[in-house]
Amino acid sequence: MNVVLGFVLIVLLGYAGSRLTLFQQRFSLGVRYLFTAGTEFLLVGLILGPRAANLLTDAALHDLSPVLSLGLGWIGLLVGVQFDRRILKQIALRIWTLAFVVSLTSFALLALFVYFFLPLCFRWSGDLGLMGIAELENDSAARLGAACLLGWAGSVSTYSAMALIQRDSPLRGKASKLLQLLTDLRAPLAVLGMGAWYALFHASTEAMTLARMHNEIDTRASVTTLVDPVMSGTGWLLVSVLLGVSLGWLLHYLTSERLSGNEMLLLVAGSVIFSGGLSSYLQLSPLFVNLVMGLMIANLPNFALGRITKSLLTAEKPFFVIFMILVGALWPPITPAVLMMAAAYVIARAAALIAGTWLGRAGWPHGEKPAPWLGLAMLPSGGLSIALAVDYHLIRPGYLANFLLGTIILSVLINQLIGPFLMERVLRASGAKTPEEKKRAGGDGRPAPQGAPA
Amino acid sequence: MITRISSLFVIIACACIVRAYPYGELSGVQGVTAFSLGLVILGGYLLGELISLLTLPRITGYLLAGMLAGPCLGGMLSQATVKNLTLIDQIALSLIALSAGGELRLDTLRKQWKGIVSITLSQTIGVFVLGTAAFALTSAFFPFMRDDPWTTRIAAGLVFGAISVAQSPATTIALISETRSKGVCTDITLGTAVLKDVMVIILFTITLSVDHLLELEGASISMQPFISLGGELLFSILTGLATGWGIAFFLSRVNSDPVLFLLAFSYLISVGSHSIHLDPVLICVVAGIWVTNTTEQGEKLLSIIGKGSLVIYVIFFCVAGAALDLNALQTMSVLAVLLTLIRMALLALTTGAGVAIAKPPIRSPWTYWMGFLPQAGVSLGLVMVLRREAFWWGDKMATLLVACIALNQIFGPILMKIAFQQSGETRAASNNRTAPDEAKSSA
Structure with a gap:
């Protein structure tokens, strides 16, 4: 019965989706973006998941969990393969600097904010969950992890809102190109930063994390005696890098022969899921390891690089959609603490991005300085932020991970609602114009010939 | 290398x-x-x-x-x-069954219907009857049945006979796809595999009812299992037709993200069919047959599944290999080899009879029987059903049957490939990848 209901629900969702597409011009830019950026599948997942239709049961989510690894690995590899040194060399140093400064400043400000606000958020909301406030205040590693995650997740953004804006009014200008470069360049920093944190503060060296995994919060002493650190944090970081390098080399080696499309897809999917699984098993970040793998593939001489990227892009949408649906099904309940944190986080993130841009433009020549409000155009966030949250959820499961996943999903949705509008405004303020506007502005004042479009 | x-x-x-x-x-x-x-x-x-x-x-x-x-x-x-990994494996099986159905073109089958029907019937009846008799006779030497009465040996023999009929459509379609076989032999093998998939379920239900009469005191013939089986088969076929229509409609009208749609469809069939007691393989085969034979979307469907077919086959057969109970094979190795050889002989005999009746234009009738050996999911599913029954010999028999299925699963594909090669219907370059061509074209 449940299945039949679920099927009817899917049909209705499909129908609603098609109607929405037909009438989408009537909705605001933000609402349209929310329903076209891929995050709509989070809502589909929520509806299909155990908390609503239960078509995706807990057992099914358990069995489909490798797909989460696959999704994370796919995102990591896609980010990595874009970093071909031959292409990167062509980017001006000041753009690199701006990207680094925006990324690091926004991360630092957000992380600081979260580190201090997190206990307050729990205290004010009265939402103690499984974790007592005293416990959280004393557990600096957990707070640091949460701060790092929200910091790095807030430092990245997505450029896909631009496509929607361009569809309405094709804005052209330096700012839109700069925005795309800044988005691309900041993505690996967040993945590498978070990956390094998982390695340096490895779960096996932290008794509390292991205790939390087993819901044995009160038995810290006994768990500590159970856990002998396997190696130091630096050792784990080295293992992460080595894993990425060796598996990247393996994929490069395997794809250096001529292969059919079917074989290429198998090798890429198999490598991604293998490396994702290995890193999850070692409690390291699948995103990080696959990013390193992607960097290796992009920078080793490989005639199949184009075909690997093509394979990745061809299968990207199905995997991404399934990933989002599963994340939607895993979406934890929205508690007062999540609501409070998400609201504060959205505001803090906007401020941090503006501050980062403001600082980063300092080195630019006077006439070419980007607009001070460019940070606001970086508000739309999406897949990568959610992937970072899922990464944390898989490596450090527990109450805090649920809280952080809920916060990030909610903030992504809010940013998707307001982001495109602000992005359009900022681009216009930076002088971006549609070809028609350029034509009009550059015209000689004579009236347009009859029949010309207005 | x-x-x-x-x-x-x-x-x-x-x-x-x-x-x-x-x-x-x-x-x-x-x-x-x-x-x-x-x-x-x-x-x-x-x-x-x-x-x-x-x-x-x-x-x-x-x-x-x-x-x-x-x-x-x-x-x-x-x-x-x-x-x-079972759920992922079932999704793969649904896609394989969908592609098996999609490969069944009714106009081709119509030309070969005589061959398909005669081989299916001769194998089903022949292997079942002779298999039962052979088991009943040889079981006198089995340690766990030596002292049992004839009724028990016949009851166990019926189970062996019924399960010996089963053939794996998944292995058949995977091997056809790998060897890129095309021709009379291939069409008849695939048609027979699909038809026998339904026949064996009916046969097994009859067998269990007879076994209850023979083995359990106070048991009587009940129509309930037959009514529920009939309902299950009928609803599976109807669901298959409806989903086939749905797939064709999607591919022709919507056609957005077809890969995603097919994955969602397979998931729904894998999970849904079990919760409402329908046969997922039958649903998918019927859906595939509908799409190929009543709409123009058959090629598109096969091409979409074909793009990921290698991943599907690798996952399905690796998981099948990992799930093989090799301990059962170890404990019952001698008996399993004996029964597997008996099954091979019976298949050779009955396939020969079927070929002699229908006289299809087959180039190698002497090796053709090898194409019907592989067994997998359906047979194992039936063994699971046997385990749930109250026969005291059920567990031992199930272990023996699992060992036989393991042997058929290991050696079946090898012999099947030989059968296809002997029939001359495989592509000469079946072992060479087509990649060079593809790579050249993409370059």
Whole structure:
């Protein structure tokens, strides 16, 4: 019965989706973006998941969990393969600097904010969950992890809102190109930063994390005696890098022969899921390891690089959609603490991005300085932020991970609602114009010939 | 070849080193299952490629990889992990069944209907009757049945006879796809495999009812199992028709993200059919037949599944290999070999009879029977049903049957490939990849 209901629900969702597409011009830019950026599948997942239709049961989510690894690995590899040194060399140093400064400043400000606000958020909301406030205040590693995650997740953004804006009014200008470069360049920093944190503060060296995994919060002493650190944090970081390098080399080696499309897809999917699984098993970040793998593939001489990227892009949408649906099904309940944190986080993130841009433009020549409000155009966030949250959820499961996943999903949705509008405004303020506007502005004042479009 | 051997070595080394990490299991099911799935995909593919150099079918390599990594041998995949991979395996099976149905063109089958019907009937009746008799006669030498009355031996023999009829449509379609076979032999084998898939379920239900009469005191013939079986088959076919219509409608009208749609469809069939007691393989086969024969979307459907077919086959056969109960084979090896040889002989005999009646234009009638040996999911499913029954000999018999199925699953594809090669319907370059052409065109 449940299945039949679920099927009817899917049909209705499909129908609603098609109607929405037909009438989408009537909705605001933000609402349209929310329903076209891929995050709509989070809502589909929520509806299909155990908390609503239960078509995706807990057992099914358990069995489909490798797909989460696959999704994370796919995102990591896609980010990595874009970093071909031959292409990167062509980017001006000041753009690199701006990207680094925006990324690091926004991360630092957000992380600081979260580190201090997190206990307050729990205290004010009265939402103690499984974790007592005293416990959280004393557990600096957990707070640091949460701060790092929200910091790095807030430092990245997505450029896909631009496509929607361009569809309405094709804005052209330096700012839109700069925005795309800044988005691309900041993505690996967040993945590498978070990956390094998982390695340096490895779960096996932290008794509390292991205790939390087993819901044995009160038995810290006994768990500590159970856990002998396997190696130091630096050792784990080295293992992460080595894993990425060796598996990247393996994929490069395997794809250096001529292969059919079917074989290429198998090798890429198999490598991604293998490396994702290995890193999850070692409690390291699948995103990080696959990013390193992607960097290796992009920078080793490989005639199949184009075909690997093509394979990745061809299968990207199905995997991404399934990933989002599963994340939607895993979406934890929205508690007062999540609501409070998400609201504060959205505001803090906007401020941090503006501050980062403001600082980063300092080195630019006077006439070419980007607009001070460019940070606001970086508000739309999406897949990568959610992937970072899922990464944390898989490596450090527990109450805090649920809280952080809920916060990030909610903030992504809010940013998707307001982001495109602000992005359009900022681009216009930076002088971006549609070809028609350029034509009009550059015209000689004579009236347009009859029949010309207005 | 060196690339593949060294890569396989690196993967296994990686897996072994990482498995030594003492707290890996704490990462939860996600890490272990994903790691195992990746190992299965890469290891299975590489072993399949290496095996193909020996002119053996690639799926034998996939099965072997699963067996080597599985709980009975290598232990890299635990019993729990194999169980966790079941859903992904079922999704793969649904896609294989959909593609099997899609390959069945009614106009071609109409030309070969005589061959399909005569071989199906002669195999079903012949293997069932003679298999039952052979088991009843030989079981006098089986340690666990030596002192039993004839009724018990016949009851167990009926089960053996019914399960011996079963053939794996999944292996058949995978091998046809691998060898790119085309022709009379291929059409009849595929048609027979699909038809026997339905026949064997009916036969097994009848068998269990007769067994109840023979073995359980106070049992009487009840129509209930037949009514529910009839309902199950009818609703499976109707669901298959409806879903076939739905797929064709989607592909012709919507056609947005068809890969995603087919994955969602397979998931729904895999999960849904079990909860409402329908046969997922039958639903998918019927849906595929509908799409290919009543709409113009058949080619599109096959092409979409074809793009990911290698991943599907590798996952399906590796998991099947890992799930093989090799311990059962070890404990019952002599009896299993004996019964497998009996099944082979009966299949050879009855296939010969079917060919003699219908006289299809087959080039190699003497080796054609080898195409009907592989067994997999359906047979194992029937064994599970037997285990749930109250026969005292049920468990021992089930272990013996699992051992026989394991042998058929290991050697079946090899012999099937020989049958296809002998029929002259495989592509000459079946062992060479088409990649050079594809690579050239993409370059």
